[in-house]
Amino acid sequence: MRRALFPAHPGPAYSGLTTWRVVVPAPELPFEPHETWGPGSLWGTQPLKDGRVYAYAAATAPQGGKAPDGEKAELLRRFGDWHDPVPGIIAAAAPKSVLRNDVHHMIRPLPAYHRGRTVLLGDAAHAMAPTLGQGGNQAIEDAIVLAHHTATGLDLGAGLAAYSAERQPRTAAIVRKSAQVARLMSLSGTPAVAVRDALMSTVSRLGPGLVLRTFDGIADWRPPRRTYAAGAQDAHGEPGAHEERPARR
Numbered sequence: 001m002r003r004a005l006f007p008a009h010p011g012p013a014y015s016g017l018t019t020w021r022v023v024v025p026a027p028e029l030p031f032e033p034h035e036t037w038g039p040g041s042l043w044g045t046q047p048l049k050d051g052r053v054y055a056y057a058a059a060t061a062p063q064g065g066k067a068p069d070g071e072k073a074e075l076l077r078r079f080g081d082w083h084d085p086v087p088g089i090i091a092a093a094a095p096k097s098v099l100r101n102d103v104h105h106m107i108r109p110l111p112a113y114h115r116g117r118t119v120l121l122g123d124a125a126h127a128m129a130p131t132l133g134q135g136g137n138q139a140i141e142d143a144i145v146l147a148h149h150t151a152t153g154l155d156l157g158a159g160l161a162a163y164s165a166e167r168q169p170r171t172a173a174i175v176r177k178s179a180q181v182a183r184l185m186s187l188s189g190t191p192a193v194a195v196r197d198a199l200m201s202t203v204s205r206l207g208p209g210l211v212l213r214t215f216d217g218i219a220d221w222r223p224p225r226r227t228y229a230a231g232a233q234d235a236h237g238e239p240g241a242h243e244e245r246p247a248r249r
C-alpha cells in the first residue's frame, strides 16, 4: 500500500541488525530486568506481568540469515556464555518459540502519512530500529492522533492532513534517533567498543537520569485532550481541546 501511495519513495532498508525474541516460563533464579551490550550485539531480559519472562536479542548480521540447526542453537552460540540469567533463559526456550527477524527501517521519511483518503500508521509509515523500544509506542500514538483528527463531524481531508503534519516530524526524528542508537550498539571493533562502554558506564555512574535523557521528547508525550467524537467530553469530563500539558521530568 505504501509503495502504491508513494512510488518514488525507496521504502525500508535493512538496518544491519537481526533480532531474536522469546517468551519463557519464569527462570528458577531471581533476576533483575536488564539490557546488556556486547560487541555488535545486545541481550535484554524483562519480566512479564503474568510471571513469564520476555527476552530479546540483537546482533549485526548479513540480511536473510537463518540458523541451519534452529534459532535456539544460534542464541546458544552467540549468547550462551553471557552473564546470568541469559544462559538459563536460552535453556528454558522451546526451540520453535524463538522468533528471528531482520530489522528494516525507513531512514528517509515519507513526505506524508496520507494520500487522498488513504492513511498509513505504525511501521507502514515509519519503520524504525527497535533500539529505543518505540515502534509499537509510536503506532499507538499514531492511532490516538488519527482518532483525534478524524472524529465524527470534522472534515476528513483536513483531519488526515493534520494527522500527517503532526506525526511525520515526530516519528521521523525517532526513526533517526533509533538508528543512531543502533549504530552505537553495532560497534564491534575492540577500541571502539572499549570507548563506547567506558563512556556509557561513566554516564551511568554520573546519574541514571542522564541516560534517561535519551527519552526526553519521546516518553513525555501526552495525548490530545479530545480523542473521540466531536463535542464529546474527554476522559477528564472537560470539553476537549488539543492542549499540550507541561512535560513531566
Ligand SMILES: Cc1cc2nc3c(=O)[nH]c(=O)nc-3n(C[C@H](O)[C@H](O)[C@H](O)COP(=O)(O)OP(=O)(O)OC[C@H]3O[C@@H](n4cnc5c(N)ncnc54)[C@H](O)[C@@H]3O)c2cc1C
Pocket: 019, 020, 021, 056, 101, 103, 121, 122, 123, 124, 130, 132, 133, 134, 135, 136, 137, 138, 139
Ligand atoms: C526485536 C524487536 C523488539 C521490539 N521492541 C519494541 C518495544 O520494546 N517497544 C515498542 O514499542 N516496539 C517494539 N518493537 C516494534 C514493534 O514490534 C512494531 O513497531 C509494531 O509491531 C508495529 O505495529 P504495526 O501494527 O504498525 O505493524 P505490525 O505489528 O507489523 O502489524 C502489521 C500486521 O499486518 C499484517 N499484514 C501485512 N500484510 C497484510 C495484508 N496484505 N493483508 C492482511 N494483513 C497483512 C501482518 O501480518 C501484521 O500482523 C520491536 C520490534 C522488534 C523486531
